[in-house]
Amino acid sequence: MTIHVVGGGLAGTEAAWQIAAAGVPVVLHEMRPVRMSPAHHSAELAELVCSNSFGAKASDRAAGLLHEELRQLNSIIIATADKHQVPAGGALAVDRAVFSSELTTTLAAHPLIELRRGEITQIPEGIAVITTGPLTTESLAADLQRFTGMEYMSFFDAASPIVMGESINMDIAFRASRYDKGDADYINCPMNKEQYLHFWTTLCQAEQAELKEFERETAKFFEACLPIEEMAKRGEDTMRYGPLKPVGLTDGRTGERSYAVVQLRQEDKAGQLWNMVGFQTNLRWGEQTRVFRLIPGLENAEFVRMGVMHRNTFINSPELLHPTLQFRQRPTLLAAGQISGTEGYTAAAAGGWLAGTNAARLALGLTPVQLPPTTMMGALFEFISSASPKHFQPMPPNFGIMPELGVKIRAKQERYAAYRDRSLADLQQWRNSVPGQLSIVN
Incomplete structure (x- = not known):
């Protein structure tokens, strides 16, 4: 045979x-x-x-x-x-x-x-x-x-970074699901207004990776996979009305709602890996580490997969x-x-x-x-x-x-x-x- x-x-x-x-x-x-x-x-x-x-x-x-x-x-x-x-x-x-x-x-x-x-x-x-x-x-x-x-x-894929759970600072981050739906399934990194604006400004100025010619031709068709840095460039509050919206998330330790919240979703059964929700990106890898560690709770984040953006088939x-x-x-x-x-x-x-x-x-x-x-x-x-x-x-x-x-x-x-x-x-x-x-x- x-x-x-x-x-x-x-x-x-x-x-x-x-x-x-x-x-x-x-x-x-x-x-x-x-x-x-x-x-x-x-x-x-x-x-x-x-x-x-x-x-x-x-x-x-x-x-x-x-x-x-x-x-x-x-x-x-x-x-x-x-x-x-x-x-x-x-x-x-x-x-x-x-x-x-x-x-x-x-x-x-x-x-x-x-x-x-x-x-x-x-x-x-x-x-x-x-x-x-x-x-x-x-x-x-x-x-x-x-x-x-x-x-x-076959599609143009922009994937989010994944971090090791043990590297997330849980003295800052907190577990919760939006509107308490689920069993505190997400890790949430809260930001005040000053932290958010600093992050937003830095993200807008960060250096992106260069796409290959055949990928540039494809990228325009995939609005649903918009990179986080492109979303940020559309306006100061765009991310706050998108993946960083704080609505429905309250830190049980303080009872307060933050100005913006970055959520991480469990990636594996054991809960050792966490995906940055909505953070698909085309930033250079060094820039991802520099910029995303500005997020409170991720200052010492260990990335096991960086965000990528490319034509993909899987x-x-x-x-x-x-x-x-x-x-x-x-x-x-x-x-x-x-x-x-x-x-x-x-x-x-x-x-x-x-x-x-x-x-x-x-x-x-x-x-x-x-x-x-x-x-x-x-x-x-x-x-x-x-x-x-x-x-x-x-x-x-x-x-x-x-x-x-x-x-x-x-x-x-x-x-x-x-x-x-x-x-x-x-x-x-x-x-x-x-x-x-x-x-x-x-």
């Missing part, structure tokens, strides 16, 4: 390699150079279209832990990145041209991998993996839309996917990479590893595997398959999505090291217990 992988980015390259490593034939479909995307510059597999960095190397950082997990699982993406890394301080950065060229040559030479150039406009039959990323073509996106029943697939994974990355309504179809709701190069490789592994296991008559939720990979795929579908946005790897340790460790570096130690120990134990082991987990 031949498996079809659609998309030759990081996720698709990893998926195809893991399928072939398991002894199963695979066709890897990549439309370039027959049809180029607006963001790519070459026909190579696994082209890095933005930065050449895979994030922090250190295994007590979220990205670094993900690197180490993938090394233990024989990821071809991370092995090739390690081989072609360039000096970048504490980050794993690569010579992007050599990195992509070697992966293209390696996969094309594998006897079980057929690299087929040309656009795929419909979901393939049989066992298939979709890894087409944020620039999925209109025709395939339309077919995915029909298959999933989603109202839309499915509502909490409604559609299992943590195995199989579609619930069609288990022989899997998704990986940014289209599944993960964010970042290493997360794409991780999704490709799991989707490729499980596609191969299906072809071999084996049960698909689910990674332990105490690993970074397992936590990430558990999150995208169980988060609130109403507010779902792509998520990068971060320690906030991992199950708590069970013991309180105040020092952040020591706490993250404990997450790492637990993750790698559990991954090793899991590898040794997988029934019907493939070559990739021997």
Whole structure:
């Protein structure tokens, strides 16, 4: 049985390699150079279209832990990145041209991998993996839309930052729901008039990130995703009549209503991550940290995802996917990479590893595997398959999505090291217990 992988980015390259490593034939479909995307510059597999960095190397950082997990699982993406890394301080950065060229040559030479150039406009039959990323073509996106029943697939997305709950100053912020609807579901950061005006002025003057040309052409169609800085520029009180409106919110400690209130909504089941409601933004990341820490209660905020604004395509994974990355309504179809709701190069490789592994296991008559939720990979795929579908946005790897340790460790570096130690120990134990082991987990 031949498996079809659609998309030759990081996720698709990893998926195809893991399928072939398991002894199963695979066709890897990549439309370039027959049809180029607006963001790519070459026909190579696994082209890095933005930065050449895979994030922090250190295994007590979220990205670094993900690197180490993938090394233990024989990821071809991370092995090739390690081989072609360039000096970048504490980050794993690569010579992007050599990195992509070697992966293209390696996969094309594998006897079980057929690299087929040309656009795929419909979901393939049989066992298939979709890894087409944020620039999925209109025709395939339309077919995915029909298959999933989603109202839309491709849109211009402006996403809000997410902060670690433990970094919010609850001596200032307070828990409440507007008009007491719900069980104090939101964290609220109150502002007096002086604080609000200072924040408003600074926000209006902050530096925005530059959009790519094809994104500038799209942005004007998406008024509903208006960035907070654009809203601020429409007038001094625009935010106060929008996401920062104080109506219906009273601080139980003082009994007073504030001049403006920034609300944060719980992002994960454990309540460790909080989304800044209405703060979709196109500010540069350094500017986001500087400006948003002016909000009372967020002066020491630790951001696990910065706000982003770009053309995007992703499915509502909490409604559609299992943590195995199989579609619930069609288990022989899997998704990986940014289209599944993960964010970042290493997360794409991780999704490709799991989707490729499980596609191969299906072809071999084996049960698909689910990674332990105490690993970074397992936590990430558990999150995208169980988060609130109403507010779902792509998520990068971060320690906030991992199950708590069970013991309180105040020092952040020591706490993250404990997450790492637990993750790698559990991954090793899991590898040794997988029934019907493939070559990739021997």
